[in-house]
Amino acid sequence: MQIDILTLFPAMFEGPFSESILKRAQEKQLLSLRLHDIRNYTTDKHRTVDDTPYGGGGGMVMMPGPLIEAVEAVRGPERGVPVILLTPQGRIFTQRVAQELAQHPRLILICGRYEGVDERVRQTVVTDEISIGDYVLTGGELAAMVVVDAVARLIPGVLGARWAAEEDSHAMGLLEYPHYTRPPEYRGLAVPDVLLRGDHAAIERWRRREAIRRTWQRRPDLLLTAQLSDDERWFLAELAEQDAPMLV
Ligand code: ADE
Numbered sequence: 001m002q003i004d005i006l007t008l009f010p011a012m013f014e015g016p017f018s019e020s021i022l023k024r025a026q027e028k029q030l031l032s033l034r035l036h037d038i039r040n041y042t043t044d045k046h047r048t049v050d051d052t053p054y055g056g057g058g059g060m061v062m063m064p065g066p067l068i069e070a071v072e073a074v075r076g077p078e079r080g081v082p083v084i085l086l087t088p089q090g091r092i093f094t095q096r097v098a099q100e101l102a103q104h105p106r107l108i109l110i111c112g113r114y115e116g117v118d119e120r121v122r123q124t125v126v127t128d129e130i131s132i133g134d135y136v137l138t139g140g141e142l143a144a145m146v147v148v149d150a151v152a153r154l155i156p157g158v159l160g161a162r163w164a165a166e167e168d169s170h171a172m173g174l175l176e177y178p179h180y181t182r183p184p185e186y187r188g189l190a191v192p193d194v195l196l197r198g199d200h201a202a203i204e205r206w207r208r209r210e211a212i213r214r215t216w217q218r219r220p221d222l223l224l225t226a227q228l229s230d231d232e233r234w235f236l237a238e239l240a241e242q243d244a245p246m247l248v
Contacts, residue, residue: 001104001155002032004074005144006067007111008049010035012141022149025158033148034074038062041070050114059115064124067110067117071125075108083108083127085117086140086147090129093147095170097130101147102154109147111140173226175219177210209235220245 005013016022017033025031039047050060075081082104101107110126132143152158154165169176180191194206212232215222216239228236
């Protein structure tokens, strides 16, 4: 997969893109991350990318010219490449959206700055708008890193074990069950017996139930759409009788 990122601050990406799994994914040529400085698509001596808003008001607006030219140059003649603007006005980024984006061979991400981008950028080249949550960042760069990270780990071969991404929290529609490793007892806290006995069916059942318990306690909203067996629905009903979810 190839992801092109249009930004005024390409250096911001250096750390996150050159460590750990994203680094290895690029080395294995499963992922190509290309950074493009929007300033390279300006035409004036001062390399201007923003201007004051028509109609007045505070802040600066990113000019349409450099952004649109940058998208067109980077995209080339190819059709059907999603051009995604990172903005708090976009649709909320979820695991489902990450899965959807991971199906594309190419993505172009535009990082907005200042008060926003000229509306004509949306009208001409943008095909999708994504927000990583209901809060306002200083720009789209951190949001783009979040999107790249969540999408990259879904590309086949990027994570070590094939099933690692499928069992994730949210991929199952539930939060994850608790994890334990050695030692079997630490500061008086024991690893649940069932995990030490090697009965894989019992372990699987325990994990599903603990995932349901955790989801009920922390994110009961997710249970509205989670796929549960009849037996698991009974378990949930028992849980609901015992304790109320933690309120946020
Ligand atoms: N740019 C500023 N805030 C953002 C957010 N929450 N998501 C995506 N892009 C942004």
